[in-house]
Amino acid sequence: MxxxxxxxxxxxxxxxxxxxxxxxxxxxxxxxxxxxxxxxxxxxxxxxxxxxxxxxxxxxxxxxxxxxxxxxxxxxxxxxxxxxxxxxxxxxxxxxxxxxxxxxxxxxxEPIICRNVARLVPHWAQPVVIARHAFGEQYRAQELAVPGPGTVRLVFDGADGSESRELYRFDGPGVALALFNIDASIRGFARACLHYGLQRRMPVYFSHKATVLKQYDGRFVDLFAEEFEAFAPAFAEAGLVYAPRLIDDMAAFSVKSTGGYLWACKNYDGDVQADYMAQGYGSPGLMTSVLMSPDGRxxxxxxxxxxxxxxxxxxxxxxxxxxxxxxxxxxxxxxxxxxxxxxxxxxxxxxxxxxxxxxxxxxxxxxxxxxxxxxxxxxxxxxxxxxxxxxxxxxxxxxxx
Known part of the structure; x- marks a missing residue:
């Protein structure tokens, strides 16, 4: 042979x-x-x-x-x-x-679906691809143990000026956490998800909490929308859609759906949802993992x-x-x-x-x-x-x- x-x-x-x-x-x-x-x-x-x-x-x-x-x-x-x-x-x-x-x-x-392996969620007949943004957030955060009364501020020292915003005024001990992300990485995340959705012929949904994090998650929503403009004709031709969805709504939808879509998640969200999906489809040992660049090359x-x-x-x-x-x-x-x-x-x-x-x-x-x-x-x-x-x-x- x-x-x-x-x-x-x-x-x-x-x-x-x-x-x-x-x-x-x-x-x-x-x-x-x-x-x-x-x-x-x-x-x-x-x-x-x-x-x-x-x-x-x-x-x-x-x-x-x-x-x-x-x-x-x-x-x-x-x-x-x-x-x-x-x-x-x-x-x-x-x-x-x-x-x-x-x-x-x-x-x-993405789960490996075998008909003979029982799924904890039986109606998940098609795979769900979890796309995880692998930059920033909890994995590159700065955390602070607050020893006692005082004020924690978020400070930006820019070339054209500075900005300071009070985060919280502590009356006693506590903890604080600062997350970050950058436009270039968010745009790359969006492009990679949209490329992958086209390759697999799957609709793409991005989950967020922009109702609360209006600037942070709102920036993700805005940049996804801008990047999608270049993909819109190909998505329409393939009969696919892209949509941002509140993570609360997306979690409920994921339980009720039969699968067959790409779920784009922020970094920590993707870490959690991938494990949740793996269990729902039967076993963490029945999962594929692919790292892809924004241009798909x-x-x-x-x-x-x-x-x-x-x-x-x-x-x-x-x-x-x-x-x-x-x-x-x-x-x-x-x-x-x-x-x-x-x-x-x-x-x-x-x-x-x-x-x-x-x-x-x-x-x-x-x-x-x-x-x-x-x-x-x-x-x-x-x-x-x-x-x-x-x-x-x-x-x-x-x-x-």
């Missing part, structure tokens, strides 16, 4: 623990036997990041910008406990945060779960691995699909779609890992992770003949 040839390489970022083991299994059993693709590899495991003082993450980001499509395995972001456990000189920053900042991207999370796919340490400890002890690898499979398939989209190679896109369908068909037939088996209406004797990947490889080989 001739391999499908990919014209341009993928940037591969390897990770940590069980996620990296499953990553290698999927790459070596489901991708490389069927696809002739160049891989520009970077080791983002915690040990290698520590040895390079995290320079490797910046090098990986540079390569991702150069080649256009990259994919990333889950990595460890150490807290103080893990820093001591791993013997690190310092608690390295999140490589995801470093890469998102370098690529100026927006995160798109840079894409990084990710595994949407952590490093699966519990399963890693079992695997090192010699026990079989029982985690489902669907998110890892989709990280590879979606990277190949975007490579095909950018390069104009439909045979590569066909392979990516066939790989996803082979995995989903097995789940629907009851071939499941133990973590998914309790959610399934139809199931055979559960298989371990390696057994599931081997079954996908056999199904894929048959479909490509």
């Amino acid at each position: 001739a391999k499908v040839r990919v014209e341009r390489p993928l940037v591969e970022m390897e990770g940590d623990e069980m996620a990296q083991v499953m990553w290698a299994w999927v790459r070596d059993r489901l991708v490389l036997p069927f696809v002739d693709v160049g891989l520009v590899r970077f080791d983002l495991s915690i040990g290698h990041r520590a040895r390079t003082d995290d320079r490797v993450t910046l090098d990986a980001a540079s390569a991702a910008r150069r080649h256009g499509v990259s994919l990333k395995c889950s990595t460890i972001t150490p807290d103080r406990t893990r820093q001591r456990e791993l013997g690190l000189a310092r608690a390295l920053p999140s490589p995801n945060g470093t890469l998102r900042a370098a690529l100026d991207g927006v995160i798109f999370r 840079l894409v990084q796919t990710e595994t949407a779960h952590g490093t699966v340490r519990r399963h890693y400890d079992r695997w090192r002890a010699g026990a079989p691995v029982l985690a489902n690898p669907l998110a890892t499979i989709h990280a590879w398939s979606r990277a190949l699909w975007h490579r095909a989209r950018l390069d104009g190679t439909p045979d590569v896109a066909h392979f990516a779609e066939t790989l996803e369908r082979a995995a989903a068909d097995l789940v629907d037939e009851g071939v499941l890992t133990p973590d998914l088996a309790p959610l399934a209406a139809t199931r055979r004797t559960p298989v371990d992770t390696a057994g599931f990947i081997d079954a996908v490889a056999a199904r894929l080989a048959g479909a490509l003949r």
Whole structure:
């Protein structure tokens, strides 16, 4: 069987623990036997990041910008406990945060829907894509513990003058928090969401609280509206809509709807809603994650779960691995699909779609890992992770003949 040839390489970022083991299994059993693709590899495991003082993450980001499509395995972001456990000189920053900042991207999370996996919200028949603005807000905020009576002010020192506004006059101890965002990032967020909505043929809704945060959220609403002007003809031709919606209304709508739309969220909102949606669709392990630049020309796919340490400890002890690898499979398939989209190679896109369908068909037939088996209406004797990947490889080989 001739391999499908990919014209341009993928940037591969390897990770940590069980996620990296499953990553290698999927790459070596489901991708490389069927696809002739160049891989520009970077080791983002915690040990290698520590040895390079995290320079490797910046090098990986540079390569991702150069080649256009990259994919990333889950990595460890150490807290103080893990820093001591791993013997690190310092608690390295999140490589995801470093890469998102370098690529100026927006995160798109989408559930992997399998008919045989029960959803907590049964009428969510179509996927909902959660778009998360990955800049500013709680993740780059300044917080202050107020020790006692006094006044907290919000101060702007500008080149053409200054402005000071009283935030709150404290009668006793408390806390204060200052958030920020910038027009350039908000505009990029809007463009990325609108590009993605067109690619997936989905209406786009931006959730906000501009009734209360008239200047802060109001700025998001205004800039989304300005950016949409350039997209309006294409949206109309595709029969799609864009609309801003109050987050209260959007949350209620999400519960009642059947899915099939893109929900654009501010940074922290997107963090929360992605987890909420993952549970509603069945499992956090059944989610895809794509980071895309505002112009749609840079894409990084990710595994949407952590490093699966519990399963890693079992695997090192010699026990079989029982985690489902669907998110890892989709990280590879979606990277190949975007490579095909950018390069104009439909045979590569066909392979990516066939790989996803082979995995989903097995789940629907009851071939499941133990973590998914309790959610399934139809199931055979559960298989371990390696057994599931081997079954996908056999199904894929048959479909490509």
